[in-house]
Amino acid sequence: MTRLAVLGSPIAHSLSPALHAAAYRELGLDWVYDAVDVPEGALGAFLTSRDADWRGLSLTMPLKRAVLPMLDTRTGLVTLVGAANTVLFDEGRVHGFNTDVAGIVAALGEHGVGRVGRAHILGMGATAASTLAAVAQLGATEIVVTGRRDDDDELRRLARALGRDLSFRAAGSPAPADIDLLVNTIPGDMGDTAEVDDAGAFLEVIYEGWPSPRARRWLEAGRPVVSGLEMLLHQAVEQVRIFTTGAESAPVERESRVVAAMRASVGL
Numbered sequence: 001m002t003r004l005a006v007l008g009s010p011i012a013h014s015l016s017p018a019l020h021a022a023a024y025r026e027l028g029l030d031w032v033y034d035a036v037d038v039p040e041g042a043l044g045a046f047l048t049s050r051d052a053d054w055r056g057l058s059l060t061m062p063l064k065r066a067v068l069p070m071l072d073t074r075t076g077l078v079t080l081v082g083a084a085n086t087v088l089f090d091e092g093r094v095h096g097f098n099t100d101v102a103g104i105v106a107a108l109g110e111h112g113v114g115r116v117g118r119a120h121i122l123g124m125g126a127t128a129a130s131t132l133a134a135v136a137q138l139g140a141t142e143i144v145v146t147g148r149r150d151d152d153d154e155l156r157r158l159a160r161a162l163g164r165d166l167s168f169r170a171a172g173s174p175a176p177a178d179i180d181l182l183v184n185t186i187p188g189d190m191g192d193t194a195e196v197d198d199a200g201a202f203l204e205v206i207y208e209g210w211p212s213p214r215a216r217r218w219l220e221a222g223r224p225v226v227s228g229l230e231m232l233l234h235q236a237v238e239q240v241r242i243f244t245t246g247a248e249s250a251p252v253e254r255e256s257r258v259v260a261a262m263r264a265s266v267g268l
Contacts, residue, residue, distance in 0.1 A: 002031040003053045004243060007038040007046065008060035013208050015229065015266050016058050019236040022265035026258045027244065031055070040066045050089060056243045057087040058236075064126035071096040075248070080161060081133050082154055083126035086239050090246060097242055100130035102249075103235025104203070105137055108181070111224045113201045116140040116180045123185035124152045127205055131183050136162040144169060144176045184214065204228050229266055236262065 006016040012035065020033040038046050040062045047070055059067055064083040068074070071084065074096040078084045084096035108114070119135040121128050124147035132143060132155060142165045145155060150168050159166035169176065183203045202218040204210065207228035211219060218225045237259055244252050252258055 001053055002029070002055050003034070004031060004056050004058075005034040005036045006058040006060060007036050007043070007063055009037050009039040009062065011035045011037045011060065014060065015207070015232060016236060018265045019233060019262045020058075020240065022261040023236075023240045023252075023258050026254065026261040027252060029244070038063065043067060044070055047087070047094060054089050056089060056239070058239055059085045059087065061125065061127075067096065070094060077101060077133070081126075081129045081158065083129050085126075085130075085235065086242055088242055088246065097238075097248060098130060099235040099238035099242070099248075100127060100231075101134045101137065102238050103231045103233075104131055104134035104183075104205075106234035106237075107226050107230040108134075108138065108201070108203060110230065111201065111226050113181060113224060113226070114138065118142040118144075118176075118179050119181045119183065120144045120146070120176055120179045121183050121185065122146050124149065124155060125185060127185040129155060129158055131185055131203075131205070132158055132164075132166075133162065135181060135183070136164050138181075140181070141165060143167075144179070146171055146173075184212075200224070201226065203231070205231060207232060229268060233259075233262060233266065233268060 006014050014035050017033050017035050024031040043063055043066050064085050067084050072093040077098045078096045081098055084098055085100050086097040088095040116135050116138040119140040121131050135143060144167050146169050150170060156166060180200045185205045187206050201224035203226040204212055204215045205228040210227055215225055241250055241252055242248060
């Protein structure tokens, strides 16, 4: 039996099992995909205890950065962003991938957001780093980050590598003006005073408790709003490709039907 799982802590809320189960059922694969609560300190023991039945893992908070020293190989994007959300087991080796960036770009694209000039990111974690890479891919030259600190070395390193202008602001201070895209990567509003008029589109990476109060403001104003569930779908499609083909971006058989089944499994 081929086994896979999503790991994190907490993890009970995850919809990844529904998405992946739908994909493998459509592909005719008798694969089992579970959700396992694994805190950061237990990740190493979990990885080393997997047997030959295990094919791969999806990783969520707080494991996307913790896994890096445990990888035998990693993609260039993982190295650049400093975060892996996907692990592939192959012939005794552990390979790391990042599908969050592609998931963000694809989810925004479905809502007509194909170009960004100035972006505002709420949060400083691993998902914020992937978001920074995604908005840079969409052309953003100026990126503002709001978090619980007034600086972040990892995000500054990434911005320099991408050739992007990065600035920080304290939570609760007046929101930056003339923003094309606001992305929230953490639960809650952080006391942020951003109004709908201050940004064009809004992506809420967190999908539990959707829509959030801020998302409702954007929806009521008729602005583009992208849910975290859509990002989750698209990054999961990339993971299914990796788990079934062993490579990124290699389409699976009947992919359009697979994606339709995944959408239906979570009500999209």
